[in-house]
Amino acid sequence: MRNLSELVVLILVIGFALPAKAQDATPRFEAYAGYDYMRDNATNDITHMPPSQSVNGNGGSGQLEFNAARWLGVVGDLGGYAVARSGFATTHQISYLFGPRVNFRRGRVTPFAQVLLGAMWASDAIVLGSKTAFAMSAGGGIDVTVSRHFAVRPVQAEYFLTKFPDGADNRQNNFRYSAGIVFRFGGQ
Secondary structure, three states, X not given: OHHHHHHHHHHHHHHHHHHHHHHOOOOXXXXXXXXXXXXXXXXXXXXXXXXXXXXXXEEEEEEEEEEOOOOEEEEEEEEEEEEEOOOOOEEEEEEEEEEEEEEOOEOOEEEEEEEEEEEEEEEEOOOOEEEEEEEEEEEEEEEEEEEOOEEEEEEEEEEEEEOOOOOOOOOEXXXXXXXXXXXXXXXX
16 A cells, blocks of 8 residues: 555656646747736826826737746737726727846746836827827736646736826826736747
8 A cells, every 4th residue: 555655646746747847948939918907197188187086997918028038038018908087988098018027937936027118109089189108117927837838927017107298297107907818939
C-alpha cells in the first residue's frame, strides 16, 4: 500500500511539474481583449457636466504586446468607451496608447507595470463634434496563466490622464479598470 501511495505522489509531481515548466516559457506575442470601466473626471467641453462631477464610462479594450525580453514588453492599447450623460446623450471616446511594460514572471502569476502614452478622441455628434487630446496611463495588473497559450487578467488598474481643454487646467485625472483574457503566441 505504501509503494502505491508513493507511486501516485510521484506521478502527480511529474504531471504538475511538466506543465509548469512549459508555462514558464515567455511568449513572443500576447493579445488581450477585455472589459473596461472608466471613471472620468468631467470636462464641460466633452461631457457637458460641471467640472466638479465625475461620470462613468463602459467599454472594452484590446492590447498587443511584443515581448522583447522575459521581463520587458512593448504594448499597443486600443480602447473604446461610452460615457452616458443625463437623458439619452452619450459621449463616445477612443483611446490609442503605446509604451513599455515590465513583467514580473513568477510561475503561473505574472504581475506587470506599464506606462502608455498616446491620445484620446471624444465625440458628441449632437453638440461637440469631435476632439482629440493627449492621453497617458500608468498602472499595472496581474495575469494568471491557465495554459501555455491562454491566461486570465482579473485586474488591471490605471491612472488615466487626458488633456482636453476645459477652461481650467486642461487636465482630467481619470481611473481605468480592466479585466479580460490573454492569448499567447510563440515562445522565446
